[in-house]
Amino acid sequence: MADYEKYKNKERKTNHMNISISGTGYVGLIQGVGLAKLGNKVICIDIDNEKVQKINRKEAPIYEKGLSALLKQTVGKNLKATTNLKKAILSTNITFVCVGTPSMVYGRIKLHEMERICHDVGEILKEKKTKHVVVIKSTVLPGTTESTVIPNLENASGKKFGKDFGVVMNPEFLREGSALEDFFHPDRIVLGSSDPRSIAAVKQIYSKFKCPIIETKFKEAEMIKYAANSMLATKISFINEVGNICKRMGIDTNTVARGIGLDYRIGPQFLVSGIGFGGSCFPKDVLALVHKSLELGYHPRILRAVLDVNKDQPLRFLDLVEESLGGLKGKRIAILGLTFKAGTDDVRESASLSIIKEFIMQQAKLYIYDPMGMPPVKTLFPHLNYMKNAQEAVDQSEIVCILTEWPEFKALNYGTKMVIDGKNIFDSDRRPQNYQGICW
Ligand code: UGA
Numbered sequence: 162m163a164d165y166e167k168y169k170n171k172e173r174k175t176n177h178m179n180i181s182i183s184g185t186g187y188v189g190l191i192q193g194v195g196l197a198k199l200g201n202k203v204i205c206i207d208i209d210n211e212k213v214q215k216i217n218r219k220e221a222p223i224y225e226k227g228l229s230a231l232l233k234q235t236v237g238k239n240l241k242a243t244t245n246l247k248k249a250i251l252s253t254n255i256t257f258v259c260v261g262t263p264s265m266v267y268g269r270i271k272l273h274e275m276e277r278i279c280h281d282v283g284e285i286l287k288e289k290k291t292k293h294v295v296v297i298k299s300t301v302l303p304g305t306t307e308s309t310v311i312p313n314l315e316n317a318s319g320k321k322f323g324k325d326f327g328v329v330m331n332p333e334f335l336r337e338g339s340a341l342e343d344f345f346h347p348d349r350i351v352l353g354s355s356d357p358r359s360i361a362a363v364k365q366i367y368s369k370f371k372c373p374i375i376e377t378k379f380k381e382a383e384m385i386k387y388a389a390n391s392m393l394a395t396k397i398s399f400i401n402e403v404g405n406i407c408k409r410m411g412i413d414t415n416t417v418a419r420g421i422g423l424d425y426r427i428g429p430q431f432l433v434s435g436i437g438f439g440g441s442c443f444p445k446d447v448l449a450l451v452h453k454s455l456e457l458g459y460h461p462r463i464l465r466a467v468l469d470v471n472k473d474q475p476l477r478f479l480d481l482v483e484e485s486l487g488g489l490k491g492k493r494i495a496i497l498g499l500t501f502k503a504g505t506d507d508v509r510e511s512a513s514l515s516i517i518k519e520f521i522m523q524q525a526k527l528y529i530y531d532p533m534g535m536p537p538v539k540t541l542f543p544h545l546n547y548m549k550n551a552q553e554a555v556d557q558s559e560i561v562c563i564l565t566e567w568p569e570f571k572a573l574n575y576g577t578k579m580v581i582d583g584k585n586i587f588d589s590d591r592r593p594q595n596y597q598g599i600c601w
Pocket of ligand 1: 430431433
């Protein structure tokens, strides 16, 4: 019996697996905590010692609903964090690779962290007697697992993929703010590999999940992730484009979105118009796919348009504010919301920041509040006015801009101040007295 089969049978009996997670950022930490909650023994690995210590003290290094509570339940029991990659790999059978793949200019993704980790894991596999499976969770362009991951592992270990170790591409579909909910209740799980035994090993980890598990080739799994994010981003830019037309015609885009979303072929999700999509995923992933496509000699017109509409959407918002005030210079403006969406402290690619930059250029006076996003923005713009609470920002200003859909912004006293909403936060019968939506 191959090592690998023995290992599978042993795991079946104990009903838990020994899993390491390399890269304890957003994706890795949720994966680690989620798998530990399901009863697996999990070791999270990171090069950042401070983060490792924090996790071991049961403190969440990022804000995410439910994360703190789950860390308290699992750390010290079946979850721990370490900087020692070697020990972690040698004492586990499966390693999830969850390192970042950030964009360079023009969208090409940086693979240096992925290359480093595959090389380092490969060196350790050289010494490992039992079979190990490496699972790629990081978002990588189609072809990367075969052109970069496997060669790095093989070169460093002197071993052969398929025979001596396994590799699976298993993209993640977690949304920030509801990542744990998404982890425990996925719509589908995608497992891509050319080695059926690698897939079988990873499938076991997900045996408790009720959703369909799709088995694919490496490239298909990689592409599913990019195509899913591109489709969702397309829906948003589509409804923003429809919304920009509606606004000019005095039509409420929300009613139109509801009217089309009830058609089951269209669906209601991701049809909320506003200041455009942000975050660390949609802007980066659509751009990376555009870049790859251009490299291959195909001009991706729809995806280019999705990015163009999204880039311009904050400008639509600025136009509305400028029109309402008759100019921006010296005007007192409340900024409610900095994060790219509610439920997170993440401000990466936030449309709010593009809007703030423009206001600063136009010499407006800003009164800023966000329940979670102020610390990271203070480091970028230390000299701005950060308010203690949202009401204070409203009270200081002559116009209010709603740029993140934090629920607390619905309950403020806006009086007769003009409120410009870029995130569609109010029910139509509960809007402030003086109110305009970006597309409604
Ligand atoms: C997105 C995907 O939804 C996840 O499935 C995926 O795993 C993740 O990217 C990733 O690739 O890691 P996320 O970036 O956390 O997740 O956030 P979303 O909830 O998708 O929102 C993205 C942006 O679109 C936000 O700025 C949000 O405000 C905006 N949005 C979303 C709209 O403007 N309208 C909508 O109807 C929905």
